[in-house]
Amino acid sequence: MSKYQSVRGTRDLLPDLKGRFRYIEQTAFQCAQNYGFKEIETPIFEFSDVFHRSLGETSDAVSKETYTFTDRGGESITLRPEGTAGVVRAYISEGLAQHNPNKLYYYGPMFRYERPQKGRYRQFYQIGVEVLGMENALTDVECLDLAWTFLKKINLADKCTLEINTLGDQESREKYREALVKYLTPLKTQLSEDSQKRLEKNPLRILDSKDENDKKLVQSAPKMDEYLSEASKKFFADVLAGLDTLKIPYKINPKLVRGLDYYCHTVFEFVTTELGAQGAVLAGGRYDGLAETLGGTKTPGVGWASGVDRLAELTLIKNIEMPQAEKPIAFISLGDKAVLKSVQLASQLRQTGTSCEIFMTGNFKKKMEKANKLGVEKAILIFEQDDGSLEIKIKNFTTGEETVTTEEAVKCQATKL
Ligand code: ATP
Ligand code: MG
Numbered sequence: 001m002s003k004y005q006s007v008r009g010t011r012d013l014l015p016d017l018k019g020r021f022r023y024i025e026q027t028a029f030q031c032a033q034n035y036g037f038k039e040i041e042t043p044i045f046e047f048s049d050v051f052h053r054s055l056g057e058t059s060d061a062v063s064k065e066t067y068t069f070t071d072r073g074g075e076s077i078t079l080r081p082e083g084t085a086g087v088v089r090a091y092i093s094e095g096l097a098q099h100n101p102n103k104l105y106y107y108g109p110m111f112r113y114e115r116p117q118k119g120r121y122r123q124f125y126q127i128g129v130e131v132l133g134m135e136n137a138l139t140d141v142e143c144l145d146l147a148w149t150f151l152k153k154i155n156l157a158d159k160c161t162l163e164i165n166t167l168g169d170q171e172s173r174e175k176y177r178e179a180l181v182k183y184l185t186p187l188k189t190q191l192s193e194d195s196q197k198r199l200e201k202n203p204l205r206i207l208d209s210k211d212e213n214d215k216k217l218v219q220s221a222p223k224m225d226e227y228l229s230e231a232s233k234k235f236f237a238d239v240l241a242g243l244d245t246l247k248i249p250y251k252i253n254p255k256l257v258r259g260l261d262y263y264c265h266t267v268f269e270f271v272t273t274e275l276g277a278q279g280a281v282l283a284g285g286r287y288d289g290l291a292e293t294l295g296g297t298k299t300p301g302v303g304w305a306s307g308v309d310r311l312a313e314l315t316l317i318k319n320i321e322m323p324q325a326e327k328p329i330a331f332i333s334l335g336d337k338a339v340l341k342s343v344q345l346a347s348q349l350r351q352t353g354t355s356c357e358i359f360m361t362g363n364f365k366k367k368m369e370k371a372n373k374l375g376v377e378k379a380i381l382i383f384e385q386d387d388g389s390l391e392i393k394i395k396n397f398t399t400g401e402e403t404v405t406t407e408e409a410v411k412c413q414a415t416k417l
Contacts, residue, residue, distance in 0.1 A: 007122070009113075009121050023154070024311050024312060027153045027154050028107070031146060031149050032105040035149075036103050037105040037129055040104040042080075044079060044080055044109060047078075048066075048068050050089050050294065051066060054293055054294055055082070055085060056262070057201070062081070066079070067079040067081075079111035081112045082110055082128075083106050083128040083130075084301075084303060084305070085294070087128075088132070088291055091296065097296075097299065101132065103130075104129065104132070105127070106126075109123050110123070110125070119276070125307070126306060126307060127306045129303050130303035131303060132291070132299055133299055133300065134300060135300040137266075138238070138242055139302055141243060143284070144162070144248060145248065148162070148246075150306075156281070159314060161249070162251065162268060162269075163251050163253040164239070164243075165254055165255075166236040166265055168228045168232035168236075168264070169229060169264060176204070177203055180204065180206070184203060184217070184218075190213065191206065191213075191217065192214050195209050195211065205257065207257045218255070232265065236266065262289060263285040263286065264285075264286055264287065265285070268283065268285060269282070270283070272314060274318070281311055282304055285304075287302070288301060327377050330357055330374070330376040330378070331343075331346050331356060331359065331382070332359050332371060332381050333367075333381070333384075335384025338382040338390055342358055342380065342382050345410055379397065380393070380395075381394075390407075
């Protein structure tokens with residue numbers, strides 16, 4: 001046995017699991033395209049500053065979880081822990097503002113140095129969408145509607161609950177922040193070590209703490225909604241009205257703040273109770289200040305990212321059937337010349353888009369058994385006769401019926417076989 005295994009927190013996506021990933025990815029792409037989104041792909045690493053500036057130094061993703069290294073040219077490089085920062089960096093450096101609004105989707109691996117467990121990996125996959133250049137509350141609704149349609153299409157919508165909250169505009173956040181600090185400061189020594197640090201740098205994050213004692217302490221903390229400006233209240237009301245109109249069920253969760261620094265107004269998470277502690281399967285929100293933080297002009301933005309590893313796991317737990325690929329036509333032959341002919345004919349059919357499987361080894365009976373096991377419906381049987389000529393038959397595996405045919409007929413009637 002080789003001494004090498006995949007690195008802790010990474011895994012091989014073997015064909016069955018990768019099939020689930022592919023199905024989820026493609027369904028998401030199709031949905032995103034139906035909503036007018038276009039695909040973008042950014043590099044999997046960026047200058048470290050792209051993430052440090054955008055996600056905020058106090059976010060877990062940056063403070064504890066990044067894969068950062070100095071490359072041979074002396075540059076500090078970070079493997080992307082999420083997709084939004086790179087997309088917004090591209091928006092700025094590629095001058096995409098002239099095409100606003102930009103409706104973009106992406107897919108790919110993300111990297112976070114986390115404690116690996118089920119549903120939590122160090123290399124994991126996200127599908128994400130971003131709308132840049134739209135300040136409208138109905139854009140948030142459109143993004144949420146896309147998420148809901150996607151979850152419905154992969155049969156997981158009824159396993160997920162949409163939790164939603166608002167962080168308000170900058171002014172509201174500032175007022176709330178002050179109130180929260182006032183409430184938490186006398187309790188500082190009782191807070192977890194992480195939350196004590198957050199109290200100075202980003203107190204809102206304490207609401208999101210996973211620490212049980214922190215959770216108790218914030219129970220009676222002031223609530224965001226008491227500090228919202230009129231404009232922020234209206235924005236949130238418009239988002240909720242949009243969801244009501246579209247009949248998308250949701251639950252307001254006043255404690256939902258999300259882990260990253262850049263969010264404002266709407267924040268949301270689709271969560272499930274079926275995956276233990278790793279319950280968030282899709283999460284996002286509005287980030288109107290992000291482009292400016294990265295040196296661009298002020299650009300409103302909203303989007304979400306969904307963890308494909310967790311969705312795939314859910315489809316497994318829930319026994320959700322994957323669409324079956326079309327069964328191939330089996331080629332089963334007897335005699336060297338016949339085997340060669342099967343390779344030639346299968347190649348021709350494959351080029352016309354017909355899926356074929358050639359059974360090359362074992363005796364005739366074994367080949368038939370293998371084809372049966374694969375569940376094929378039709379087979380081309382080729383027999384080499386004593387005089388060297390070839391006999392070709394089509395076998396219908398459902399009825400057992402065999403019909404003599406010709407090479408030409410096989411080639412021409414690929415689609416009718
Ligand atoms: P969590 O609370 O589970 O740590 P998060 O808030 O850090 O999630 P986001 O940054 O919002 O996650 O990423 C969006 C989605 O990506 C999550 O909802 C989740 O489905 C998925 N995700 C995040 N981190 C991981 C990971 N380490 N392994 C697998 N999936 C992940
Ligand atoms: Mg996390």
